[in-house]
Amino acid sequence: xxxxxxxxxxxxxxxxxxxxxxxxxxxxxxxxxxxxxxxxxxxxxxxxxxxxxxxxxxxxxxxxxxxxxxxxxxxxxxxxxx
Numbered sequence: 001x002x003x004x005x006x007x008x009x010x011x012x013x014x015x016x017x018x019x020x021x022x023x024x025x026x027x028x029x030x031x032x033x034x035x036x037x038x039x040x041x042x043x044x045x046x047x048x049x050x051x052x053x054x055x056x057x058x059x060x061x062x063x064x065x066x067x068x069x070x071x072x073x074x075x076x077x078x079x080x081x082x
């Protein structure tokens with residue numbers, strides 16, 4: 001018959017509890033760091049990727065409109081100078 005040693009059972013339970021506490025502390029530290037980084041980034045007025053892409057698309061559209069208007073103006077000037 002196998003006997004169980006109470007010391008080993010207690011030690012095993014203590015280690016299990018310690019691992020749970022360590023995991024909880026790790027999760028809490030990650031959450032705190034993530035919150036700190038989010039606040040730091042917001043304070044720096046960085047833009048999101050979506051905002052950057054939207055502004056880049058607007059700039060591209062404005063550039064294309066300017067090129068079209070320039071071509072139209074050049075054509076009108078060519079007609080007027082004849």
